[in-house]
Amino acid sequence: MKRNDAQYHYDLRIYQWGLGLALLLTAIPFALVAFHGAPPSVLLWMIGVLGLIQVIVHFRFFLHIDLSSQKREDLHLILFTVLLLVIMAGGTIWIMHNLAERMMAS
Amino acid sequence: MSAGNVNTEALKHPGINLGEAHGEAHTQAEGVVFGFWVFLMSDFILFGLLFATYATMVDHTAGGPGPKALFDLKSISIETFALLLSSFTFGMASLNLKHGERRKPIILWLLATLMLGLIFLGLELHDFSSMIDKGAGPWRSGFLSAFFGLVPLHGLHVATASLWLIVMLVQMGVFGLTPRVKTRLLRLGLFWHFLDIIWVGIFSIVYLAGLS
Numbered sequence: 001m002k003r004n005d006a007q008y009h010y011d012l013r014i015y016q017w018g019l020g021l022a023l024l025l026t027a028i029p030f031a032l033v034a035f036h037g038a039p040p041s042v043l044l045w046m047i048g049v050l051g052l053i054q055v056i057v058h059f060r061f062f063l064h065i066d067l068s069s070q071k072r073e074d075l076h077l078i079l080f081t082v083l084l085l086v087i088m089a090g091g092t093i094w095i096m097h098n099l100a101e102r103m104m105a106s
Numbered sequence: 107m108s109a110g111n112v113n114t115e116a117l118k119h120p121g122i123n124l125g126e127a128h129g130e131a132h133t134q135a136e137g138v139v140f141g142f143w144v145f146l147m148s149d150f151i152l153f154g155l156l157f158a159t160y161a162t163m164v165d166h167t168a169g170g171p172g173p174k175a176l177f178d179l180k181s182i183s184i185e186t187f188a189l190l191l192s193s194f195t196f197g198m199a200s201l202n203l204k205h206g207e208r209r210k211p212i213i214l215w216l217l218a219t220l221m222l223g224l225i226f227l228g229l230e231l232h233d234f235s236s237m238i239d240k241g242a243g244p245w246r247s248g249f250l251s252a253f254f255g256l257v258p259l260h261g262l263h264v265a266t267a268s269l270w271l272i273v274m275l276v277q278m279g280v281f282g283l284t285p286r287v288k289t290r291l292l293r294l295g296l297f298w299h300f301l302d303i304i305w306v307g308i309f310s311i312v313y314l315a316g317l318s
Binding site for chain 1: 150157158303310
């Protein structure tokens with residue numbers, strides 16, 4: 001235990017930072033929605049951006065993913081999954097939205 | 107890998123590493139944890155596509171109740187807080203697993219995590235039943251079918267993770283902190299933190315966007 005004291009405090013601080021940042025990034029959009037702090041279109045963008053930042057915070061501080069990893073294939077796995085998701089989920093939303101608009105027009 | 111040089115410790119896999127004090131468990135962890143990450147990422151794809159389905163269905167309420175009539179922001183914020191805090195308490199359990207050989211603090215942090223997980227599940231079930239009481243079950247509209255495909259699936263994952271946590275508490279009691287038990291706890295931790303990430307997507311895309 002003694003030998004790893006520095007490492008222990010470093011790891012502890014990472015979790016504390018993670019909790020603090022995640023709480024902040026959660027509280028802001030909840031407060032904005034509860035008190036109607038912004039016009040709806042701006043609000044949607046803020047929720048999206050803050051949510052994305054929070055996902056990155058969780059990966060960094062709770063799952064300990066960072067760029068200095070010496071096992072890059074793990075990061076590559078995650079990034080490849082994100083690429084697949086962007087193609088499949090983004091494609092689905094794009095095509096279905098486009099279809100809905102064309103069906104409405106006729 | 108000296109204690110002073112904390113930032114440059116070689117990482118074996120994403121997630122918290124067991125470190126040099128756990129020679130056998132540390133080596134064993136590498137393969138199984140990578141395999142578990144492959145599972146997590148396939149689960150990520152599954153959730154991602156259900157999010158896409160939800161996004162295409164959100165406006166199709168078929169004259170039934172929409173997000174504003176159904177979602178309760180107060181209940182959602184308590185659920186979110188419980189799940190977020192549970193990620194931290196599991197982190198504390200992982201930290202004690204990495205830096206100590208004593209079972210007691212690990213068990214206490216895991217019990218706290220389990221409590222928070224059960225609070226989350228109880229509140230979520232209450233939300234679902236009050237929605238169904240309002241006549242807003244999955245059969246009502248495309249929007250509600252997509253909602254009940256996505257959100258309860260996350261709840262089911264949390265229930266499974268809670269069951270897994272109970273099993274791990276029993277295993278810790280029966281086997282002690284053997285290398286196998288340690289790597290299983292490591293994987294459970296990854297699963298738990300991963301479910302919190304999915305919840306960030308759910309409260310942002312489903313609840314907050316629906317109520318804004």
